[in-house]
Amino acid sequence: MVAPTASQKTFDFRRLSLEEAQSSNRSEFGAGFVNSDPATPQFFQDTFLDFFNGPFGDGQKPMDDPYNTGDLTYQTVMPQGQTTNLALPADQSVFEPERPFARALIQSILARAWQVPLDPKAQQEISANLNFILTTGRIRQFISLYFKCWQPSCAMLHVPSFDPETVPLPLLAAVAFMGAMYSSDQRETCVAKRVLDFAELFVFSSDVFSAESEVSIVFSGGRCYKDETTDWVKFQNCQAGFIILLAQYWAGSRVSRNRAMENRFSEVVKVARRMELVKARHLPDDQGHEHLWIQKECRVRTASIISLLDCAFFFYQNYPCRLTQSEMECDLPSDESVFFSEHPFAEPKFCFSRELTITAAFENLLEETELKPMDLTALDMFILIHLLYSFINAHMATLGPFIRMGNITKPGHLMSDRPQQAESIPEDRILVSVKNGLSRWRDYWFALRNRVSNDEWASMGFYKNSYNFWLVSQLLITKKDAVDVVMRMEVHCEDKLEKLKVLLDDQKDL
Known part of the structure; x- marks a missing residue:
């Protein structure tokens, strides 16, 4: 993806990871994720914005590509000055x-x-x-x-x-x-x-x-x-x-x-x-047919990645999602090593079905008390944080008019004797669930990182960037300006990072 306008700026990212993240041991992220400290301003320029440059933003690509x-x-x-001879060289x-x-x-x-x-x-x-x-x-x-x-x-x-x-x-x-x-x-x-x-x-x-x-x-x-x-x-x-x-x-x-x-x-x-890719699941009738399992897994993964791109359009350019969390009734994808194998059924990690849909995993994150501990992969985490971000962003846009009219109050069990500050984001029941979900997601993330070797982590492609989505999601539910920022953001925004800049302003208190 072409880098947004804000890629030319350096923002202070110190508040984005919050106090508990600031005190975390940075080695937890591993060499394959973030070697720089998120508490430094250079993190945003050197690491986070690289994430926004897309899959072709590497050193071998011309940055002034016409x-x-x-x-x-x-x-x-x-390009200017280069020969137009398209013949193959003799030693091709x-x-x-x-x-x-x-x-x-x-x-x-x-x-x-x-x-x-x-x-x-x-x-x-x-x-x-x-x-x-x-x-x-x-x-x-x-x-x-x-x-x-x-x-x-x-x-x-x-x-x-x-x-x-x-x-x-x-x-x-x-x-x-x-x-x-x-x-x-x-x-x-x-x-x-x-x-x-x-x-x-x-x-x-x-x-x-x-x-x-x-x-x-x-x-x-x-x-x-x-x-x-x-x-x-x-x-x-x-x-x-x-x-x-x-x-x-x-x-x-x-x-x-x-x-x-x-x-x-x-x-x-x-x-x-x-x-019906969004409903693709491994069925008992396929257990004796490896080629049918492979084909079904391709459908499961395609549906998952379509959902990822849907959320990414929302994340990068504020383009509304065309899929909802509730319709993602396909299985969670299988382990990468199993899917990459010529004969998945022979792999030690082979599991016929994860027995958990994307929708169920998402809902489990939001539960006040987790219904069942989940065994999540890096891809699972990437999918779930995309869905959480999109859910939060959409909810903030919904809250906007009610906040401006003063019609939002905390639910009874959250009320306290202290007066609520007018500038803060009201904690409705959905927002409380979202905070539970983000906290639970982060726990899963560090548990995953601690059990995965550095070599395996380095091979995980985009999935290593999941924590960046968590950081931005955390901003949206903690910064008092978040609702106004989301409400003012136009659909198909070409410089969404520029719009989010106000949330990174050190002069604004959490």
């Missing part, structure tokens, strides 16, 4: 005889691109770019980069089962273009970004997203989308749409990012609901 401005007209592909190690899947992918994207009104020069460039970027060798290289760089943070494809010779072309396109964003060859990344929009058009032209397909089924009197909940190819095409919109959101132009967030994600959520 393709993220969204303000370009049609122009050359290469990724060369191999072209496979049918590479030729088919080029032709499929071209066929969709030709439906866009473009002049002959533009068509010629698109053709040259696709023939450069989608060679067999490069596709394999990009697939490898996808699984090396992206899979640890968003594991929803079963690596041993992924074969470019057999997967649907939309999924192959999505994985290849996402992987291309991690290429160390700037030519490859620039060319991939240049034709990313056309890859998106191709992926979303599949039947699973097609209004024409829906009209055809209804007009013919058939049952709409019969058996779609078990159709593996259609599910993979849904995954393709999700992956390509992720690539667009973090690497596309401003227009493409907005389209991914506002339009494409809504299409993916619609299909996910229709396929």
